[in-house]
Amino acid sequence: MLMKIFFKFKNLKYLFLVFISACIENAPLDSLSPEGPYARSIDELFWLTFWIAVIIFVLVQGALLVSVLLFRDKPNKPEPKQVHGNTKLEIIWTVIPVLILAFIAVPTVRTIFDLAREPEDALKIEVIGHQWWFEYKYPDYGITTANVLVIPSDRPVRLEMWSNDVLHNYWVPKLNGKRYLVPGQKTYLNLHADNPDEFWAQCGEYCGLSHSKMRGRVISLSENDFNLWINNEQQNALKLEDGSLAAEGQSVFLNAGCTQCHVINGVWDTQGDRIAPNLTHFAARTVFAGAALENNKENLTNWLANPAKIKPGTFMPNLELTEAEINALIAYLGTLK
């Protein structure tokens, strides 16, 4: 009952939001505009606590201001009564916070367990943290991809996560809270988007030089689109015959050193994991380089010319490619749809 009153009360938040967001539109990492059931249950809990906090804030700061205004020293003000304490009052202001906290504790504990439970029909996806990009594997479909996580919007996904190097922290604010990626351990996080849409992700935990550029995108697709995407991702890339700019780019890829770390299924297969993103469907991704850059020609040119300038500490070396080689590579990467 009380909860309901508070949840009604929380509609006031829109007033507050309008006021404060006058200068901000469309923050893609906004944690206060949930777009899925998990994030929404957190959001409700936050606003419940927020409004209780606002009431306490107003009461306490009000008492402080009133005391200062009422009791400030004036000429001829008599000496104050020497009050040493008041047991009854002190018990009251110990018990009331206890009751308020007990009131918040119930939905808190319930939500903790709700969020941790594995959903029944969830799609399992593995998330592997690398300095400084996220790798995604779909064990049911044999797909490996990076930077852009594609999920179905009609059912929840269960992320099984670990790190390949240091601690990372996976965060898609509009879909759920954060969860660490820990080397040597597995952690889990559920995501579910209401509608087909695109969301931003960001690594939360400080993970070294390019932590700030360890970002990501999550794209939720309708059932049909998701199946199309799966089918496409399962295709190998075709080996190009000589004679085109893209084919030149393919030979740059095969000979300049890219194959030390990257895989393109059907062109350069290899056993075991490589330390860099799988590029088989590179052109199908909207972003690259740990989602720090939009996937376009200008960004690719800058990146291939000097990766460490964009992501300090990156494991991708400057291969000293010529402009012609870079153009050929970009043409080739554009074919990897």
Add this chain to the structure above:
Amino acid sequence: MTKILEPKKQNSIFRRPSSETGIWSWITTVDHKKIGIMYGYAAFFFLLIGGLEALVLRIQLSQPDNNFLSAAEYNAMFTMHGTTMIFLAIMPISAAFFNYLLPLQIGARDVAFPRLNALSFWIFIFGGIFLYSTFIFGTAGAPEGGYLDEEVSWLGSAPNGGWFGYQPNAGLKYSPGTAMDFWALGLQILGIASLISAFNFITTIINMRTKGMRFMRMPVFTWMTFAVSFLLAFSLPIIAIALFYVTFDRNFGTSFFLVEGGGDPVLWQHLFWLFGHPEVYILILPAFGIVSEVLPTFSRKPLFGYAAIVFAGFGIAFIGFGVWAHHMFASSISTVAQAGFGLSTMVIAVPTGVKIFNWLGTIWGGKLKLNTPMLFSLGFIGMFVIGGLSGVTHSIVPADTQQTDTYYIVAHFHYVLFGGAMFGIFSGLYYWFPKVWGKMYNETLGKIHFWLMLIGFNLTFGPMHWLGLQGQVRRTWVYAKETNLQFWNVIVTIGAFIIALSIVVFMINWIFSKRNGEKAPFDPWDARTIEWSIPSPTPVWNFSTAPNVKSLDDFWHSKYDEDEEGRAVRKPTADQLLIDLEEDGLNPKEEIILPNPSYFPIVLASGLPLLGYAVIFKSIALAVVGVILILSGSFGWGTEPLEEGH
């Protein structure tokens, strides 16, 4: 005439030093007041450096995708900002207060172990110098196998793993170079300093209280010193061991925190926060103590619920050891642990609330004199309440998983540690200024300082709540333009410079008033505790005769009675009492024996950084010199004579 005994000339090579003025008197001093003053200035110096680091960070963040700093420089700056403010600014500035005030508040001549007190100060100084020498000797670079576009500059060659040094990122593989070794060993040295003073203060409080100074008559500041000392004594050994593990992992091939060697990176988180959370209370409890002195004095009322405030302080200190995993809610801890630590975190809000309500009860119905120390104490309550409330939102575990690692957290702990601890500290600096220097500070400049700082502070840290909720992640060198976070970041940066301006006003006031301020009256605030019953500045010997304490707020009760309504009435004898006290205070009638100065604390302390360099540079020679200094310091310490005849 005073009858302080002059050290007699002795013929031994171990003659005790005898300078009373000049630099040697400071280097060899064991006087708690001089040590306190040195702690204060050293801590303030580091506070300025930490503040400059913060300004540099804010310039970088004022624009999206800015390149004012390189990533390496930015990471070094935020690591050093946090490490400096916590270990080199707030902790030692609290130590300055403990040192100066503790003996005065309990009516003692000095702390229990004056030479240990000096030792702890010099270890702190050498630890700070050692840590900051990273800018000269330290190296940092890309993780093993990674590439950098440009050499790491001197600014970036400082520790860069965060003040929390999460493993394995702060390990050798991912943070190569020596910078993180400077961090681990520097904190180790600083920890020794704090540990020594913790035991010194515990012993002093238990053993050195004057006649009639029962525990429940001690000023709250003394109580909080007591609580902080226990917190230090129990929490520092944990971080000491963890830092040794890190040093061994980085230098001697162990793998306490490395998965590939069977270690566990989450173990580091547990050890670090098992220290790190009590550390938060180590930083804030001294301010609680200061505010509990200032509010009653300027309200002209006793502290409301003295016993409750004291026990709440100890309650906070105790529960503070049981909440550490709330720093790890997003980490790999179990659901049950999340629920348990969420609840324990809620519990700690209760004693904190008790304190706030009792402070409000103290000013309620009082006669408030709104001068600078009082303004800072009132500001403290207002700002600390905000930090406390945002703290409660962290105990809501699901909400915390959205907020953790964002600027929301940065906002929260700055409201606690700046709006809380630093406001309290400034309150104390103004409050006891007349006691320490015998001069009055300038009230107008003090008020300008307060208002500038209050405005600057809220402009800086208020919007950070919003930025965090809007998705600005901590420790990020750049943020994308598309995240639409620029507007408030500009405001925050402006706020940071207003804070800097307020600090300039503070420094002007301090320097000017110390030189040319009006002479402070004997008891400028009509205060309550016995440190105000002696002349200002405090004589070298503190109390001419050991005071005999008959009640809580003894000094107040020697000046005031209560009428039948319970209102304070000044005793007719009060004025004469003050004149007599000043006369007595300046002219001790009995022979006073003060602890002898000593060369050996600084000698002993100087060996520790050499041991640190020995590990970093893998040099046996440095280790040998360090050990020799420590041993000869200890030997001289043990064998130096007392003054003849005593």
